[in-house]
Amino acid sequence: MILLQSPSKYLLQILTTRLENLDKGVELDSHWIEFSDVRYHVQASMKNPNLLFLSVSLPPPPPETVSFGGLPPGAIEAIKAAYGVVAQILDPPRDGFSLTLKLNLSKLPPDEEHKHGVLTKIASVREVVLGAPLRVFLKQLASRTVASDIDKVVALVHRPMESFFLIPQVEKVTVVFPMRFKDSIDILLATSFLKEFVDARRTAGLNNAPPCSWSPSPPPELKGAPPEALSSNAGFVSFVIFPRHVEGRKLDRTVWSLSTFHAYVSYHVKCSEGFMHTRMRRRVESLIQALDSAKPEYEKAVKATQNRSFKRLSLKDGRSSLKSFS
Known part of the structure; x- marks a missing residue:
């Protein structure tokens, strides 16, 4: 069974690599889509390598749902609770996106374990934002x-x-x-x-x-x-x-x-x-191999049949020729 992971592996890799190479201060501009519905954009400049801008485009909501500025209910509170001083919400977000976060890597905790935990939480921004209203109801259920x-x-x-x-x-x-x-x-x-x-x-x-x-x-x-x-x-x-x-x-x-x-x-x-397509391809390949292995015997049998037919035909023609001289 496939178990989907909450953190975006690609986003976590970008954040970790950036943190490990702050002294190099390279430009960063990356776009990608995950789960076929959430689009990401990460930007960073050489001038201030500690700052990253993370923009997220969420699935457009249907009319029966409630949203605030393109975000589900409780998303702003969930972001503030999850990221604290590390992330600042930009209002308005970048064009074409539902949310833009200004990340300051210099405000990450010094402890390596806690630092990795915050980076993992940032990479889980999809769960934090889209899961915010669901989390509210389930928290109420837990506390009755x-x-x-x-x-x-x-x-x-x-x-x-x-x-x-x-x-x-x-x-x-x-x-x-x-x-x-x-x-x-x-x-x-x-x-x-x-x-x-x-x-x-x-x-x-x-x-x-x-x-x-x-x-x-x-x-x-x-x-x-x-x-x-x-x-x-x-x-x-x-x-x-x-x-x-x-x-x-x-x-x-x-x-x-x-x-x-x-x-x-x-x-x-x-x-x-x-898997079905793979099995079908393997079945076809096995049939082709079986036909290829049988081809020499088939050709040999056809040739033998042709030779017997040719001998019968030659004997018949010879008899016909003898009768013509009699």
Whole structure:
């Protein structure tokens, strides 16, 4: 199984390399995209090597979600809590981006372990920003501070112009994902994978994992959701999160796993598709090898058949010629 990591490996590598080579003061200008929905841009100059500008473009939110300046609720507070004096939020952000952070590497803690921890947290900016509203609800669940009279469906950014949904309650939070795929093969593979994923929850050793279910139609919990947000071609996956799933360090893992669930399924679907293609290629290659190995025997048999036919034909022609002289 593929386990997606929270820190961006490429961003962490850039930050670490920059910190190790501050005396060189080289120019830096790098663009890349991860998870097919988040775009990054890192810039640094020779004049002040301690300063880096990190810009992030988030998936455009669908109309049923709430955002503030292109950021999900609670994102600003989450950034300040995670990065402290190391990062300054620029307002407005760079053109074409949802967020721009001015990073000051000189304000990193001197202790190497703590320093690496801050760099790893910066490289996890996707989780910090997109997971902020989900973290708020799960923290309330852990502390049992969810309002007892709450009865609503909360839509959060899932992918570009797509949502997933939270139904918060005092003792549990239900999370529902409408699963959508563009390619017809991906739809079939995803549907099969999700059914097996749900069945795996029933196996021994996974009793403490959040209960999950799959259905081809929207579950009853989404009764209050906008109909246009409930389109799905690979069904709906529901998780029930209890306080024990978000206690202590489990909170970070749960937030990350839920916020990247669609990417997790997509990776497995693509791997399955690639495995199928590899098996097909190997099957074709084995058939070609079998045909190649049989080719000499085939040619030998054809040649022998042709020789026998030629001898019969020659004997017949000879007899015909003898009859013509008789």
